[in-house]
Amino acid sequence: MSSPGYQAPDLALVGAEHVRRYRETGGEVGYEWNGVHILLLTTTGRSSGQPRTNALIFARDGDDYLVVASMGGAPEHPQWYRNLLANPAAEIQVRAERFTVRAATASDAEKPRLWEIVTKVWPNYDAYQARTERPIPVVVLSPV
Template sequence: MDEEIYDSTTGWVADHIRTYLETDGEKGHMYQGWPTLLLTTRGRKSGRLRRTALIYGQDADRYLLVASNGGSAAHPAWYLNVMADQDVTLQVKADKFAARARTATAEEKPALWAAMTSIFPLYDSYQAKADREIPLVIMERV
């Protein structure tokens, strides 16, 4: 039996996930003009599978995510989960696959950050207002 996956409890995110799943990303992959994927992590406290939708970029065959949390002082829960367990599942359109996550190094981040801000320029303003270094996460298919 498949383990239950708990979707984001934020209403508009849950609606986005549902649309993405119902259409295999045909509707939902592009969200307000931005490419999105579904990320499933294991909750670091609950142990439950947690799914959210995120804007992503690509660097060759790697997927890039920014743990911005809108520039708030705290890392998003998905990032904390990824740091506790780097094994995740991604869905990009209809393609569902296992991936391993890691935070970009200081050397890697500038070029990858530029790639992500070319997709979603607000990341720069989020970083400017955040009292933390916003992590950029690299996801590699396993």
């Protein structure tokens, strides 16, 4: 689906394959993707209780990592975001380093500043927001 300002990414490495290659190589493959940096976010499935890992674009705000629950502008939140709402304790992997984080959705007051940071990294977020009526959350992942 095309939107004004949208730049189609190269989807040669996505989903479970992206996660697998990233893990196998300590991020040598998969950390850089379409000119941006990727982290692996592992949440706990809210129904299954099982670990669920997603490769996500990230930005930084001081010590915090910022990820966006855009799902390309889909009408519903991604499952990883729903998992974080149920249990904000998670793990991220940045290159070969893994550590525990606590997730929080940016408040209405802080979101405009954080949205500016994330859209500088991945301008398509503006196009994704234009595709959906739901406010797309910015999630702050703070190391613990």
